[in-house]
Amino acid sequence: MVQRKRRLGRGVAMVGAGMSPFGIRPDVTNRELFAEAFLDMGNSVDRGFDPKEIESLYVGNCGAEMWESQSVMGALCADAVGLTPCPARKIEDACASSSVAVRDGIMGIASGMYDIVLVGGTEKMSILPTNWTTMALACGSDTTYESSAGFTFPGLYASMATAHMQKYGTTHDDLLRVAIKNHSNGVLNPKAHFPKTIKDVMNMRIAQAEKKGKPIPGWADEMEFLHDPRYNPVIAWPNTLFDCCPITDGAACILLVAEEIAKNFTDNPLYIIGSGQASGHNLHDRDTLTSVPAAKIAAQQAYEMAGISPWDIKIAEVHDCFTIAEVMAIADLGFFKEGKEAATAAGEGKTARDGVKPINVSGGLKCKGHPVGATGAAQIVEIFQQMRGEAGPRQITNMDINLTLTHNIGAHGTTAVVQIYERR
Amino acid sequence: MKDIPFTIASFENFLKEKKLMASKCNRCNALWLPPRPICIECNSDELEWVELNGKGKLVAFTVIGVGPIPMIEAGYDRDNPYCAGIVEVEEGPRISAQIMGVDVAHPENIKIGTNLTADFVERGSWHFVEELAKERKTYLAFRV
Ligand SMILES: [Zn+2]
Numbered sequence: 001m002v003q004r005k006r007r008l009g010r011g012v013a014m015v016g017a018g019m020s021p022f023g024i025r026p027d028v029t030n031r032e033l034f035a036e037a038f039l040d041m042g043n044s045v046d047r048g049f050d051p052k053e054i055e056s057l058y059v060g061n062c063g064a065e066m067w068e069s070q071s072v073m074g075a076l077c078a079d080a081v082g083l084t085p086c087p088a089r090k091i092e093d094a095c096a097s098s099s100v101a102v103r104d105g106i107m108g109i110a111s112g113m114y115d116i117v118l119v120g121g122t123e124k125m126s127i128l129p130t131n132w133t134t135m136a137l138a139c140g141s142d143t144t145y146e147s148s149a150g151f152t153f154p155g156l157y158a159s160m161a162t163a164h165m166q167k168y169g170t171t172h173d174d175l176l177r178v179a180i181k182n183h184s185n186g187v188l189n190p191k192a193h194f195p196k197t198i199k200d201v202m203n204m205r206i207a208q209a210e211k212k213g214k215p216i217p218g219w220a221d222e223m224e225f226l227h228d229p230r231y232n233p234v235i236a237w238p239n240t241l242f243d244c245c246p247i248t249d250g251a252a253c254i255l256l257v258a259e260e261i262a263k264n265f266t267d268n269p270l271y272i273i274g275s276g277q278a279s280g281h282n283l284h285d286r287d288t289l290t291s292v293p294a295a296k297i298a299a300q301q302a303y304e305m306a307g308i309s310p311w312d313i314k315i316a317e318v319h320d321c322f323t324i325a326e327v328m329a330i331a332d333l334g335f336f337k338e339g340k341e342a343a344t345a346a347g348e349g350k351t352a353r354d355g356v357k358p359i360n361v362s363g364g365l366k367c368k369g370h371p372v373g374a375t376g377a378a379q380i381v382e383i384f385q386q387m388r389g390e391a392g393p394r395q396i397t398n399m400d401i402n403l404t405l406t407h408n409i410g411a412h413g414t415t416a417v418v419q420i421y422e423r424r
Numbered sequence: 425m426k427d428i429p430f431t432i433a434s435f436e437n438f439l440k441e442k443k444l445m446a447s448k449c450n451r452c453n454a455l456w457l458p459p460r461p462i463c464i465e466c467n468s469d470e471l472e473w474v475e476l477n478g479k480g481k482l483v484a485f486t487v488i489g490v491g492p493i494p495m496i497e498a499g500y501d502r503d504n505p506y507c508a509g510i511v512e513v514e515e516g517p518r519i520s521a522q523i524m525g526v527d528v529a530h531p532e533n534i535k536i537g538t539n540l541t542a543d544f545v546e547r548g549s550w551h552f553v554e555e556l557a558k559e560r561k562t563y564l565a566f567r568v
Contacts, residue, residue: 066552130490131490131492131493131496132493134490134491134492134493135492135493135552138492138550143550144432144458145458145519145520146520147492147550148494148550148563149508149520149521149522149563149564150488150491150492150495150500150506150508150522151486151488151508151520152488152490152491152492154486154488154490155486155488155508156486158486158488159484159485159486159508159509159510160484161486162484162485162486162536163483163484163536166484166536233489233502234487234489234505234531235488235489235490236486236487236488236489236490237486237487237488237505237531238486238531239486282520283484283510283520284510284518284519284520285517285518289483289484289510
């Protein structure tokens with residue numbers, strides 16, 4: 001493919017960002033989750049805004065047809081938050097749906113077509129029993145040639161993990177340390193699905209055993225707890241329960257405006273200076289199983305557009321649907337070398353809150369939750385708050401967070417979106 | 425065989441006859457498994473069917489206890505997990521398949537690089553609609 005260096009036709013700024021609480025939300029549907037995100041976003045716009053001024057709505061949603069027997073999520077969300085009759089559309093690209101929605105919104109503004117657009121996503125997943133949710137998610141891989149072979153989503157990523165282990169000597173403990181790290185981050189996030197450290201979870205299990213008069217498990221630390229198959233069963237070997245992100249309900253949205261009017265909304269707009277997107281083959285058709293080629297291409301596009309290098313990025317939210325996914329992401333983005341360096345980054349503290357490159361300070365998909373169609377937008381909500389110093393107890397304070405990045409994968413790498421944000 | 429279109433249905437009909445068929449580009453010789461109607465190397469649509477020898481080796485795998493519904497209905501669960509993997513066939517391309525005859529109780533003993541032979545298994549279809557899911561199909565598998 002010929003790669004031409006691209007830039008935005010005009011600057012695009014983010015002036016508001018918000019999300020619903022993530023978790024199991026039995027009493028609300030997609031559009032209501034989206035309305036929660038919209039209200040939260042509204043509170044973040046310093047000088048306020050008039051919803052009637054929003055000219056277009058882009059809603060990421062992976063599978064309301066399957067989970068809610070409901071299509072046309074764009075128009076329904078527009079109606080739910082009072083944007084009708086502005087043009088609205090649903091965008092589906094599996095787990096990258098809302099990043100693609102954001103990118104389409106960016107293009108809407110950069111092209112000059114619109115000045116103010118709302119972008120985001122929503123997913124209601126907890127409504128189906130697990131076996132049907134497994135089916136719904138597997139629709140994101142190739143039904144004919146991957147799902148029919150028996151592959152599930154945890155299974156496809158598990159295959160990348162076995163290939164990574166074979167090629168680089170990566171251990172399952174390396175992967176579990178990604179989960180431990182992301183739970184340590186997410187405990188500080190009140191909107192996370194499981195705002196608990198893995199040690200907290202371990203202590204809860206001990207307390208439950210005590211209460212029920214059962215033998216008290218004698219785990220020395222959280223790693224021993226994670227090695228106990230009674231409490232951390234295999235889902236798709238080597239992926240155990242704690243390698244996998246949860247099934248979550250949630251929504252998130254961002255208000256994008258043309259750069260020249262950004263200061264009408266806030267003194268602290270953030271600018272989208274790089275955006276890349278690529279598609280990928282089925283896993284078996286790729287040249288590599290230990291990297292996501294689409295993510296590398298999307299990252300290269302975003303870095304080139306922004307005119308910066310991976311070293312300039314202060315913090316990043318990356319797609320850790322499974323622990324191996326974060327290991328591949330931080331290599332594909334150029335933060336760490338593919339192989340042992342990336343695999344051990346979490347264990348060595350390099351990607352921790354106080355590390356050289358904090359990754360997933362929100363808790364990531366692993367701890368915050370992964371409502372698939374909302375995830376990309378929710379990554380940006382974290383970036384928005386961190387860059388503006390509004391992340392509360394999660395705020396990273398030991399560096400000037402002026403350049404950040406989001407990395408969102410659709411399915412097992414058939415879509416990748418990488419975007420770069422700047423505070424001036 | 426000239427008149428058989430390069431479709432998923434044709435590939436599945438071959439599987440029913442226990443044949444593993446690929447499409448080969450007559451312009452650049454690229455071999456496509458699963459078969460494609462357009463060569464994505466050179467964009468030619470001049471392809472022909474070729475039968476593969478059915479030999480390959482394992483390049484990546486997983487052992488699944490929580491499967492999709494057709495696998496649950498085929499009898500697989502946490503106590504009876506199955507292996508799914510990516511196989512590189514001797515002729516070059518890779519494909520996803522269920523892997524039979526490996527030690528699913530001890531996945532750490534399953535070795536990447538293991539030699540495999542094509543096998544053909546029958547089970548229900550992968551579909552959300554129950555009526556369509558009932559249709560029995562032959563799927564590609566590989567066996568140690
Ligand atoms: Zn060709």
